[in-house]
Amino acid sequence: MKQKSGPRVGIPRALFYYHFFPQWKRFFENLGWEVQVSPPTNKAIANEGIAEAVSEACFPVKVHYGHSLYLSRQGVDLIFAPRLISIERRSYICPKFMGIPDMLRAQIKSLPPLFDISIDLSQGSRHLNRQLRQWALETGLSPHQVEQAWQQAERETDYLNSICRAGFRLGEAIRIWEGHPMAKKGPAALNIGVLGHCYTLNDSFVNLNLFGRLQEMGVNAVTVEMADPDLVHKAADQLPKRVFWTVGRDLVGGALVYDRDPAIDGIIYMTCFGCGPDSMVAKVIERRMKKPFMLLTVDEHSGEAGLITRLEAFCDMLRRRRDRVEDNISPHGKFSYSH
Numbered sequence: 001m002k003q004k005s006g007p008r009v010g011i012p013r014a015l016f017y018y019h020f021f022p023q024w025k026r027f028f029e030n031l032g033w034e035v036q037v038s039p040p041t042n043k044a045i046a047n048e049g050i051a052e053a054v055s056e057a058c059f060p061v062k063v064h065y066g067h068s069l070y071l072s073r074q075g076v077d078l079i080f081a082p083r084l085i086s087i088e089r090r091s092y093i094c095p096k097f098m099g100i101p102d103m104l105r106a107q108i109k110s111l112p113p114l115f116d117i118s119i120d121l122s123q124g125s126r127h128l129n130r131q132l133r134q135w136a137l138e139t140g141l142s143p144h145q146v147e148q149a150w151q152q153a154e155r156e157t158d159y160l161n162s163i164c165r166a167g168f169r170l171g172e173a174i175r176i177w178e179g180h181p182m183a184k185k186g187p188a189a190l191n192i193g194v195l196g197h198c199y200t201l202n203d204s205f206v207n208l209n210l211f212g213r214l215q216e217m218g219v220n221a222v223t224v225e226m227a228d229p230d231l232v233h234k235a236a237d238q239l240p241k242r243v244f245w246t247v248g249r250d251l252v253g254g255a256l257v258y259d260r261d262p263a264i265d266g267i268i269y270m271t272c273f274g275c276g277p278d279s280m281v282a283k284v285i286e287r288r289m290k291k292p293f294m295l296l297t298v299d300e301h302s303g304e305a306g307l308i309t310r311l312e313a314f315c316d317m318l319r320r321r322r323d324r325v326e327d328n329i330s331p332h333g334k335f336s337y338s339h
């Protein structure tokens with residue numbers, strides 16, 4: 001690819017956009033590039049992704065297809081679609097992330113060039129630096145400039161995480177990072193720990209407006225990014241075997257932290273139908289929880305009505321439990337006890 005002045009790069013608002021958008025945006029801006037993000041997921045984007053993607057793909061991957069298709073029609077010079085393998089030592093990302101660039105190329109005919117560097121930090125930062133240098137040479141940029149641009153941009157992820165720890169979900173933290181003011185939430189009648197992948201929990205089309213519904217029901221929903229990561233990792237390390245998926249490990253640790261936290265009334269885990277890692281991680285969590293736990297599975301066929309019914313029933317049960325309304329009441333009536 002030849003270097004042009006100020007090319008425009010498209011970043012799909014899907015998958016790890018929610019963890020790394022500020023870093024990726026800053027990286028390209030440091031190089032003098034323009035960044036275009038696809039809009040929040042809507043029916044048209046989702047439907048297009050569902051129609052184009054391989055049928056075995058999970059819903060979030062299909063949604064990523066939809067965003068890439070959207071960007072490919074916007075005349076961007078390239079689409080950022082990294083091959084994410086690992087973002088820390090001894091842990092990995094779901095294998096579907098490795099195949100994203102290949103799946104997009106195979107399925108989408110009108111696709112612009114992809115920026116598909118492999119990010120595999122299980123091999124240390126030298127591997128990533130080699131990838132960046134290689135890309136710099138191909139684009140005619142200075143390898144030193146590209147490495148520097150990446151290193152400076154990494155600070156944005158630390159900043160994003162610090163916003164989350166002040167009590168904001170990743171999607172909200174990105175809005176704050178972009179300069180939109182956001183009020184801190186006040187106390188609520190119920191506190192629920194909500195677990196799930198960032199691209200499920202922060203995409204209100206995928207999660208069927210889960211957090212909006214919970215808010216209407218008087219729930220303060222907390223997510224793992226808000227917790228102290230050391231506490232989360234320490235809790236996850238209590239498992240007899242290390243969870244080698246980065247996200248899975250955080251979810252296990254987060255669940256164990258919520259389970260011990262007296263302020264948390266119950267736990268909801270939202271997963272996507274057909275998710276391989278969650279089929280194991282959600283089971284591990286479910287078996288260990290002592291607090292009320294609800295597993296919600298969504299896919300492209302899910303409807304909001306079913307979700308609302310389950311949330312209402314769960315919150316109702318939590319309220320009764322917290323208010324001790326049902327303690328000591330036998331299901332057979334008050335005279336069924338004999339002393």
Ligand code: SF4
Pocket residue numbers: 058059060061094095096097197272274275276277278
């Ligand atoms: S972790 Fe699950 S939901 Fe996420 S990309 Fe992999 S299979 Fe899909």
